[in-house]
Amino acid sequence: MLSSTSSEFDLTWRQQAACISAEEPPTSWFPSDGFDPATLRAIEICDKCPVFVECIDEGERLQEWHTIRGGISGSERRKLASSLHD
Numbered sequence: 113m114l115s116s117t118s119s120e121f122d123l124t125w126r127q128q129a130a131c132i133s134a135e136e137p138p139t140s141w142f143p144s145d146g147f148d149p150a151t152l153r154a155i156e157i158c159d160k161c162p163v164f165v166e167c168i169d170e171g172e173r174l175q176e177w178h179t180i181r182g183g184i185s186g187s188e189r190r191k192l193a194s195s196l197h198d
């Protein structure tokens with residue numbers, strides 16, 4: 113997990129992102145309605161990503177709740193973040 117001393121703008125972790133080299137189109141990380149086969153493939157890729165923690169952390173920091181990050185939907189991430197900060 114990113115430490116509090118990490119730069120908010122340190123994006124070097126993205127170079128290790130599994131989705132960068134995946135053949136799956138970026139739209140697969142934007143589920144439109146439910147979990148279609150493309151979304152499930154995106155989740156599988158996220159499950160093997162070495163930087164999923166950094167990715168989820170960035171999503172919360174940016175309040176980005178529209179995409180799959182770390183294999184978790186935006187709505188699920190928002191609920192988790194909300195429960196952790198209550």
Ligand code: SF4
Nearest residue numbers: 129131158161167182
């Ligand atoms: S967790 Fe998923 S969306 Fe995030 S960097 Fe890794 S593969 Fe990409």
